[in-house]
Amino acid sequence: MFVTDFKMPILTAPSHIVHPTGTHQGSLSIPTYNILLNNHMRKSLFSIGLLALMAATALAQGDPTAGETLFKEKCTACHTMGGGRLVGPDLQGVTEKRSAEWIASFVRSSATFIASGDAEANAIYQEYSGISMPDHNFNDGEMANLLAYMGQFGGTGASTASTEPAPSLLEGVGEAEELLGEQLFDGRVKFANGGPSCMSCHTTATSYQFNDKSYARNVNMSYVNLGEAGLKAVIQTPSFPVMAKAFHERKIEDSELIPLMAYLRKLSANSETAQASSGLLTYGFIGALLLIGLFAMLWAKRKTAPVSDSIYKRQIKSIN
Amino acid sequence: MDSFFTALDNFFLIGLPYLALTVFLVGSIWRYRSTKFKYSSLSSQFLEGKQLFWGSVPFHMGMLVVFLGHLSALLIPRGVLLWNSHPLRLIALEVTGFIFGLAILIGLGNLIYRRLTNPRIKVVTNNMDWIILSLLTLQVITGLWVAYNFRWGSSWFASVLTPYVYSIFKLQPDISAVSALPWVIKLHIVGAYTVVVLIPFSRLVHFLVVPINYIWRPYQQVMWNWDRKSVRSTSTAWSIKRPKNN
Numbered sequence: 001m002f003v004t005d006f007k008m009p010i011l012t013a014p015s016h017i018v019h020p021t022g023t024h025q026g027s028l029s030i031p032t033y034n035i036l037l038n039n040h041m042r043k044s045l046f047s048i049g050l051l052a053l054m055a056a057t058a059l060a061q062g063d064p065t066a067g068e069t070l071f072k073e074k075c076t077a078c079h080t081m082g083g084g085r086l087v088g089p090d091l092q093g094v095t096e097k098r099s100a101e102w103i104a105s106f107v108r109s110s111a112t113f114i115a116s117g118d119a120e121a122n123a124i125y126q127e128y129s130g131i132s133m134p135d136h137n138f139n140d141g142e143m144a145n146l147l148a149y150m151g152q153f154g155g156t157g158a159s160t161a162s163t164e165p166a167p168s169l170l171e172g173v174g175e176a177e178e179l180l181g182e183q184l185f186d187g188r189v190k191f192a193n194g195g196p197s198c199m200s201c202h203t204t205a206t207s208y209q210f211n212d213k214s215y216a217r218n219v220n221m222s223y224v225n226l227g228e229a230g231l232k233a234v235i236q237t238p239s240f241p242v243m244a245k246a247f248h249e250r251k252i253e254d255s256e257l258i259p260l261m262a263y264l265r266k267l268s269a270n271s272e273t274a275q276a277s278s279g280l281l282t283y284g285f286i287g288a289l290l291l292i293g294l295f296a297m298l299w300a301k302r303k304t305a306p307v308s309d310s311i312y313k314r315q316i317k318s319i320n
Numbered sequence: 321m322d323s324f325f326t327a328l329d330n331f332f333l334i335g336l337p338y339l340a341l342t343v344f345l346v347g348s349i350w351r352y353r354s355t356k357f358k359y360s361s362l363s364s365q366f367l368e369g370k371q372l373f374w375g376s377v378p379f380h381m382g383m384l385v386v387f388l389g390h391l392s393a394l395l396i397p398r399g400v401l402l403w404n405s406h407p408l409r410l411i412a413l414e415v416t417g418f419i420f421g422l423a424i425l426i427g428l429g430n431l432i433y434r435r436l437t438n439p440r441i442k443v444v445t446n447n448m449d450w451i452i453l454s455l456l457t458l459q460v461i462t463g464l465w466v467a468y469n470f471r472w473g474s475s476w477f478a479s480v481l482t483p484y485v486y487s488i489f490k491l492q493p494d495i496s497a498v499s500a501l502p503w504v505i506k507l508h509i510v511g512a513y514t515v516v517v518l519i520p521f522s523r524l525v526h527f528l529v530v531p532i533n534y535i536w537r538p539y540q541q542v543m544w545n546w547d548r549k550s551v552r553s554t555s556t557a558w559s560i561k562r563p564k565n566n
Contacts, residue, residue: 134500135500137326186407187401187404187405187406187407187410187475188405188406188407190405194398194401195479196401196475196476196478196479197401197404197405197475199407199410199472199475200404200472200475200476200479201472201475201476203471210411210414211414211468211471211472213468213469213470213471214469214470214471215469215470215501215502240500241496241497241499241500242476242480242497242500242501244496244497245479245480245483245484245496245497246476246479246480246497248483278468279411279415280414280415280418280467280468280471281468283415283418283419284415284418284419284421284422285422287415287416287418287419287422288419288422288423288426291378291381291419291420291423292374292378292423292426295377295378295381299373299377302373303369304369304370
């Protein structure tokens with residue numbers, strides 16, 4: 001059960017406390033004081049405080065079976081419990097290593113947590129190639145279930161890939177697959193289930209760049225950064241919200257995964273850095289100027305003066 | 321703070337679209353029934369025509385192409401993805417959109433300058449005109465920003481935003497993907513809903529009564545009044561029914 005008698009410490013603060021701004025707030029009722037204080041709190045501090053508070057209410061034991069279901073649905077793309085690291089760390093024993101509040105803060109918004117300056121969170125962020133974990137807005141009950149499930153796995157997880165490396169999925173894969181992968185990537189070959197081409201959002205260092213700006217990652221080194229297992233998880237069961245939506249019910253097949261991975265392996269081997277390109281901007285401005293010129297030509301015979309203009313000017317001339 | 325942002329997302333990405341659609345539908349009908357004769361934009365071409373050309377033409381031409389582009393990604397997302405399946409076609413599409421987007425920006429700049437400086441136009445300018453001009457400027461700047469910084473919009477629109485808009489119309493709003501998009505894209509979406517809200521209450525209403533039949537109407541319409549008696553009779557003042565103009 002949840003802790004229901006948890007009291008927000010701020011509510012027990014005596015009303016004669018001096019406000020952070022230095023003014024005396026004694027005459028205010030307690031709830032009003034609470035709102036005032038919140039407004040004066042620094043954004044990050046407040047969010048961390050709130051997260052910790054939410055986590056604290058979730059400390060009570062949850063249901064490990066429900067947690068397992070949730071874990072399999074949302075976490076297994078990147079994490080294992082004792083199966084070695086994928087995109088993210090192996091989570092075996094994580095509940096012994098970190099507090100429930102810490103885990104909750106990281107899961108709900110790792111980016112906010114990292115930005116708040118938590119040393120351990122930053123270390124993990126750096127270790128995993130600067131890829132931040134997507135936010136998972138689990139409620140207190142779900143978080144408790146998840147913690148209960150993860151709590152079943154004690155000991156230390158494998159910090160690196162398991163000692164005997166799994167056989168490469170790209171055994172005997174050659175140039176034909178690399179080419180098919182490139183064509184799948186930029187859309188010349190369509191995905192069987194109708195998903196959008198990778199190039200819709202991702203950049204690489206190859207041709208057809210034209211514009212190197214994107215909100216999605218540059219995937220040039222993803223084969224090295226994520227490894228085969230991680231890449232497979234990210235491509236086939238993405239938990240990044242936008243990618244998950246784009247490939248919802250349009251899963252990438254195994255027969256498409258292998259060529260894509262082969263292409264990404266080829267890219268990472270080249271280790272060229274992406275060339276800055278702003279063709280969109282250049283051609284856009286040139287095109288806009290041409291378009292305005294076209295309008296001027298199309299409407300060259302437009303009426304630019306009143307019909308009586310010549311008469312008016314003649315009269316003015318005759319007066320002078 | 322997280323719950324605060326979730327509430328914002330819920331309001332702007334779920335509440336606002338339904339609010340916008342309702343206000344748009346009810347407002348358009350209400351305005352048509354109450355002030356039918358003013359169901360258009362007040363033309364200022366008689367007052368000033370030279371500057372207007374460099375504002376109105378680039379703006380409207382750009383708007384036509386950009387609007388149809390957004391509409392086709394909404395109505396035929398598969399078709400857009402199919403078109404984009406060759407990178408060169410994708411780039412051609414994106415550059416065309418960007419060019420016409422810039423044309424809108426140039427046109428809007430000229431229109432704003434004209435309204436600010438021309439004394440005759442100043443007289444016929446109301447506050448709603450300024451609201452609309454600012455809103456459209458915001459829309460075109462964020463639109464160009466998104467096109468340049470978060471490429472290739474035509475592809476991810478069709479696979480991420482189209483399902484979101486469909487989910488709104490299916491009354492099962494799903495903002496899981498759209499709420500994770502960068503804030504500039506969200507601002508562009510919210511701006512679009514605001515434009516929809518304002519259509520019935522501004523000069524944008526002409527969008528609903530575009531005189532499309534100008535394209536195939538006869539050059540001249542001649543009416544013969546052979547029957548002098550009926551022409552002069554007060555009981556036949558209106559040939560079909562008395563107009564309800566005001």
